[in-house]
Amino acid sequence: MQAKVYLISRTGFAPHEGQTMVFRSRSLSLAAFCGALTLSLPLSTVAQTPDPLGLSIPIVIDFAKDHTPVPYELDHNLLFFNARIGDTPVRVLLDNGAGSSLIDETLARRLGFQTVPLNQSLIAVDGQQRPQVLAQQIPFRIPGQIDTTTAMLVVDLKPISAHFDHPVDVILGSEFFALAIAIDRAAGTIAFAPSGVANIEGATTIPLSADDIIEAEIAGQPVRLALDLGDSGGASLYTDVFARILPDVETVEGQSMGAFGGLHTVRRAQDVPTTLGQLDLIGPVSEVTRLPGKAGVDGRLGSTMFLPFTVVFDRTAGKILLQPIFNAPPTAPVGPMTAGEIRRRWTTLMARPASEIMASQETSLLIDTMMAAAVAYRAKVRESAAAGAPRACPPEQADLSPEDIVARIGAMSEAEQAEDFGVVLGRIFDARYPCPAA
Incomplete structure (x- = not known):
């Protein structure tokens, strides 16, 4: 188990x-x-x-x-x-x-x-x-x-x-x-x-x-x-x-x-x-x-x-x-989340004492959501590279922390924050890790 x-x-x-x-x-x-x-x-x-x-x-x-x-x-x-x-x-x-x-x-x-x-x-x-x-x-x-x-x-x-x-x-x-x-x-x-x-x-x-x-x-x-x-x-x-x-x-x-x-x-x-x-x-x-x-x-x-x-x-x-x-049980069932919801819930979580953050299932839920979106993004990067037109070239160890991602979401418009988190995360990584010019 x-x-x-x-x-x-x-x-x-x-x-x-x-x-x-x-x-x-x-x-x-x-x-x-x-x-x-x-x-x-x-x-x-x-x-x-x-x-x-x-x-x-x-x-x-x-x-x-x-x-x-x-x-x-x-x-x-x-x-x-x-x-x-x-x-x-x-x-x-x-x-x-x-x-x-x-x-x-x-x-x-x-x-x-x-x-x-x-x-x-x-x-x-x-x-x-x-x-x-x-x-x-x-x-x-x-x-x-x-x-x-x-x-x-x-x-x-x-x-x-x-x-x-x-x-x-x-x-x-x-x-x-x-x-x-x-x-x-x-x-x-x-x-x-x-x-x-x-x-x-x-x-x-x-x-x-x-x-x-x-x-x-x-x-x-x-x-x-x-x-x-x-x-x-x-x-x-x-x-x-x-x-x-x-x-x-x-x-x-x-x-x-x-x-x-x-x-x-x-x-x-x-x-x-x-x-x-x-x-x-x-x-x-x-x-x-x-x-x-x-x-x-x-x-x-x-x-x-x-x-x-x-x-x-x-x-x-x-x-x-x-x-x-x-x-602490998850505050909502696992499922698709908007970028704005990720930002709101992560900010609320980080305001809690460190011991509660570590113990909370909310932490697991949000990290799981971020990781699933990141893995899906990585698969799309591979597909685009195999087709001869790579969308981005992220390193194996990215230097964006969850706080960095949440901060970038906070700078977006309300319309962008209402989009699916996976879509928004893809745009963040695309902008952060462009492929070098040929």
Whole structure:
């Protein structure tokens, strides 16, 4: 059985046969998934997480008896939620790639936490090495979830906050991933639980190592990818690995957001087959610079890769649970559409949160319609070429994204927008890709 999950690329559109932006599951029944995420918490549960700083300070976490998932929001495809330090509300970024949790230095100073210098240095947001400073006895609480007193590194987070809609007060780092972290896409909530108690009915299990490494395949080649939820990208390969696995592939430029590096330009190959356990996906793969200390790792898996799924990250249990979400039925039956209708519905869809776009069947419907029209256009181009009068000469990898096509439709007259989308798309490609003069 096939179900479609589109890893939407907004930088390219490839209208040719064999284009299969399709999620394929070898083992799942996807007939009626409605976010069947369950948490089985004991009435009183205490968990201990590892000490990431090597200070032999156990972090003890109390779980609320009336355990209630909390809402999250996405900003540049990174996950944020609200918590409290004492009575002070704070905005938290989830990032397993942070070796330990961080608190903004201005906030730590304002709340008067005792700090101690460490005999270590930290690569700060500006790329400079700075002495590490530790804030102790921080009363951190996620209401309805967990309560703990912990230590965090003190860092100037203002350069990170500048890239987001709201300030970043805390980055919740690797030590909290000793817990099970369940993200319910259909409900838009996140829950922290002891390892082993969060489950998703019918989910696919992806093995996860103790150092957050996932064994995967990209373009049929085995790779070891580091899970990094502080990176807004999807699948990415380090430069040397990218050159080895995808040596001749055509690429486009795009941007990715990293919690510590801000926006950076990446080179991206489109529509590359990627396999995670029993999941086959097709989507973009980016080329990125190898990070220090990442020998033996071929690349990263960022947060965008997991947007189409309800997911449980359970490092202690050595697994990730993934279940695709399809919680929004098509708003109209599949059939011919005018160019104006495509434009109206695509614009409405793109105004929704990224997680809803990924999960929506409206996305599947519109992409299916565009792809069908593009394939039909390609067949007509071949027919005209065989007759000795080619109507156009489009490349195999066109550089028009869905947004480009919708924008061109928006510049047309009402009469043109009332025409069949396939006809209008043909004119757009004819104008964009004329054959060179003889």
